[in-house]
Amino acid sequence: MASGSAIRGSRVGAGPMGEAERGDSAPRFWVSYWCANGHETKPSFSQEANAEAPETWDCPRCGFPAGQDKANPPSRTRNEPYKTHLAYVKERRSDEDGQAILDEALAALRARRGS
Known part of the structure; x- marks a missing residue:
């Protein structure tokens, strides 16, 4: 005999409900950063925060600092x-x-x- 579950293989709250459950997401903008190894990173920032994007960002692939100018990325930091x-x-x-x-x-x- 089958169990009493009307919908098999699912549970309450499973699966994405989208905007209706979580509310509207804040408008975002993306900024490109390049490190000395040529890796590109595009973090997103909220437009509502009225904050400017930082000048440098740590590259998630190699850990070196990354800048917004692709031709002149920041130099690698020297560890003492x-x-x-x-x-x-x-x-x-x-x-x-x-x-x-x-x-x-x-x-x-x-x-x-x-x-």
């Missing part, structure tokens, strides 16, 4: 290598400054020890 704490200290202080700080710290340590 990871710096240690010591590298940052050496940028701020010279070897002579470091030696003076070390001598001062050793003198204070020796004074505490009483030697």
Whole structure:
């Protein structure tokens, strides 16, 4: 005997209802962006937001920045290598400054020890 379902293989809320269920979609405009690898990206923006499209957009394919000028895309960003704490200290202080700080710290340590 068949089950009591009048419509087999469907459920309440299944399938797209279109504009009647979700309401009207906002008017949109599309802007083309090109990255240094020549990939084109076309994100859409709402016309009602009264906002201008950003100058750059991250390429979803390669991750490089993309611009609106196809002939002159923005250059690739250069990633700085990871710096240690010591590298940052050496940028701020010279070897002579470091030696003076070390001598001062050793003198204070020796004074505490009483030697």
